Each structure stands twice: as C-alpha cells, then as structure tokens.
Amino acid sequence: xxxxxxxxxxDILLVEDNPGYVQWFKKNLSKAKVGRYDLRxxxxxNETIKYLEExxxxxxxLDTSLPDSQGFNTFNSVRMHAPKIPxxxxxxxxxxxxxxxxxxxxxxxxxxxxxxxxxxxxxxxxYAIERHHATQRQHRLAYFDALTNLxxxxxxxxxxxxxxxxxxxxxxxxxxxxxxxxxxxxxxDTLGHDMGDRLLQAVAVRLQHCxxxxxxxxxxxxxxxxxxxxxxxxxxxxxxxxGKIDRALTxxxxxxxxxxxxxxxxxxxxxxxxxxxxxxxxxxxxxxMYHAKKEQKSNFHFFQEEKVKVKL
Numbered sequence: 001x002x003x004x005x006x007x008x009x010x011d012i013l014l015v016e017d018n019p020g021y022v023q024w025f026k027k028n029l030s031k032a033k034v035g036r037y038d039l040r041x042x043x044x045x046n047e048t049i050k051y052l053e054e055x056x057x058x059x060x061x062l063d064t065s066l067p068d069s070q071g072f073n074t075f076n077s078v079r080m081h082a083p084k085i086p087x088x089x090x091x092x093x094x095x096x097x098x099x100x101x102x103x104x105x106x107x108x109x110x111x112x113x114x115x116x117x118x119x120x121x122x123x124x125x126x127y128a129i130e131r132h133h134a135t136q137r138q139h140r141l142a143y144f145d146a147l148t149n150l151x152x153x154x155x156x157x158x159x160x161x162x163x164x165x166x167x168x169x170x171x172x173x174x175x176x177x178x179x180x181x182x183x184x185x186x187x188x189d190t191l192g193h194d195m196g197d198r199l200l201q202a203v204a205v206r207l208q209h210c211x212x213x214x215x216x217x218x219x220x221x222x223x224x225x226x227x228x229x230x231x232x233x234x235x236x237x238x239x240x241x242x243g244k245i246d247r248a249l250t251x252x253x254x255x256x257x258x259x260x261x262x263x264x265x266x267x268x269x270x271x272x273x274x275x276x277x278x279x280x281x282x283x284x285x286x287x288x289m290y291h292a293k294k295e296q297k298s299n300f301h302f303f304q305e306e307k308v309k310v311k312l
Contacts, residue, residue, distance in 0.1 A: 009036040010125070011057040015078070016090075017043040017066055021113070025061070031118030034125055045069035045077055052082045059108075059129060060087045064098060071095075075102045086132035088124055090116070108132055145219040147197055148204035156218035156226055160278045163216075163230040164271050174271040175229035175238035178285035179207075179245065180293060183262040184223040191258060198255050199262070206248040210241065226282070235302070238268050242300045265293035269303040 108128035267289025
C-alpha cells in the first residue's frame with residue numbers, strides 16, 4: 001500500500017523574482033531526487049500572500065529580496081500568513097545575519113544561494129518537512145486532548161486570554177460556557193470505560209457543530225468541557241448557544257448498538273461583566289454550572305452574584 005507521502009506529490013512554492021535563478025532552481029530540483037513534486041512560482045510578496053491565502057503547499061522556498069519587500073520583513077510576512085507551512089530561506093552570500101535571524105524565528109532551514117546543489121536541496125527539503133511534521137506532532141501532544149482531539153486545558157487558557165485581550169481592545173464581550181455531563185458516570189459504570197470514551201468523542205463532535213468557526217470548545221478533563229464565545233455584542237447571545245448545546249446533548253447517542261441518553265449542566269460567565277481575569281471567569285462559570293446541576297439535570301445558569309436561574 002502506498003503511503004500518503006508516496007501517493008501525493010510534494011507541493012513546492014518557489015518565491016523568486018529572478019527568472020535565471022528560477023531556471024537554475026528547476027534544473028537542480030530535478031536532480032535532487034525528492035520524488036514526485038509540483039512546483040509553483042510567485043515573484044512578489046503580495047502575490048505570495050494571496051497564493052497562501054487561497055491555496056495550500058507543503059513547503060515554501062523563499063528568496064527574501066523581492067521587488068516589493070526586502071530582508072527579514074519578507075520572511076516574517078510569509079511566516080505570519082503561513083504559520084503551519086515549513087519555510088526554507090534562500091539568502092545571498094552576504095545575508096548570513098538574515099539567515100540566523102530567520103532560523104531563530106521559525107524558518108526550517110536557510111540556504112546560501114551560491115552553495116546549493118541538488119543533494120543540498122534534497123536534504124534541506126526532506127529534513128524541513130520531517131522537522132515540521134515532528135513539531136506539529138509535539139504541538140498536538142502538548143496542546144490537544146488525545147481522546148477527543150479538542151484543545152486541552154493549556155491551549156484553552158491561551159485562547160481565552162487572547163479572546164479577552166481582543167475584546168478589551170475592540171469593546172466586545174466574551175462568553176464562557178462550562179459544561180458537565182449528566183449521566184456520564186452511569187454510562188461508565190454500566191457499559192464500561194470504552195463506551196464512556198466513545199461517548200466523550202461523540203459529545204466533542206456535537207459541541208463543535210454548535211459553535212462558530214471563531215469559537216473554541218475544549219476538554220478540561222473527565223466529562224467537563226468549556227466553550228469560548230468571542231466577538232459578542234450582548235449577553236443574550238450566550239443563551240442562544242447554550243440552548244443549542246442543551247438540545248444537542250439531550251438527543252440520543254447511538255453507539256455500538258446502544259442508545260444512550262445523557263444531558264448537560266451548563267454554567268456561563270461573561271467578560272468583562274463578571275470579571276476581567278481569565279481564571280476567575282472560569283471559576284464563575286464553574287460555579288454557575290454547579291448551581292445548574294444542583295437543581296436539576298439539563299439546566300443552565302448565568303453567573304450572578306445573587307443566583308438567578310435562566311430558563312432555556
């Protein structure tokens with residue numbers, strides 16, 4: 001069976017404004033024996049950014065001296081628009097300082113143009129892709145929950161603090177939902193932990209379907225989930241999302257021949273109305289969830305200093 005790497009050509013974007021060097025690069029790439037590849041070209045920074053916004057590639061080979069951008073600014077602009085794509089900088093003989101700076105800021109490799117041949121090019125491309133994949137794997141292990149593939153607690157707080165910072169800048173609100181599953185322990189006790197894991201995975205999918213692309217759902221641990229709702233104009237927007245989540249969780253789950261019924265207790269807090277501290281915002285949403293769970297299943301509470309129940 002062919003692997004994905006063998007069956008799919010390597011998509012290479014060459015950013016270079018010198019036609020002579022483009023031909024030189026094509027000639028040496030054909031000698032490099034990197035396997036199947038598709039080579040695309042851009043010659044200006046604005047063309048490159050437009051390309052990266054509209055299409056995908058596996059690696060960017062970047063000359064930093066372009067008609068509309070020079071030096072480190074070229075690299076930094078491309079990196080900001082393509083943070084998930086490995087970049088190899090191709091610098092001139094007098095640009096070693098630029099090469100070092102680019103490597104310190106995320107470039108996978110830096111080649112000096114006069115020192116490149118087919119073997120150097122092959123090694124650089126293959127190593128850069130492998131290093132990038134290894135970095136992505138490490139990132140997933142560090143920031144994503146292994147069971148549900150949702151952001152974990154650490155990434156959740158990173159995104160929450162970022163959302164609060166942007167909301168403060170643009171005078172917006174951020175809603176936070178804290179969700180605890182009702183009936184999950186019974187599923188674990190009666191059907192086993194494997195079924196409990198399948199249920200958590202199914203819950204993660206349903207929660208994602210309830211949210212916008214700009215929202216974040218994270219698994220905090222066990223059967224607890226949180227949802228970050230940025231760019232809100234009014235508190236009632238949180239109620240709408242909570243209602244969608246409540247309906248999604250109370251619908252039956254069909255898993256391996258079992259029809260499973262659960263629900264969710266949901267607590268909510270709002271930035272900056274309730275607090276301007278991220279950990280305190282989570283604590284207050286958790287407190288609201290606790291009151292919701294204490295009264296009845298499938299319930300929703302918005303945090304207030306004096307507890308007031310909000311009906312879905």
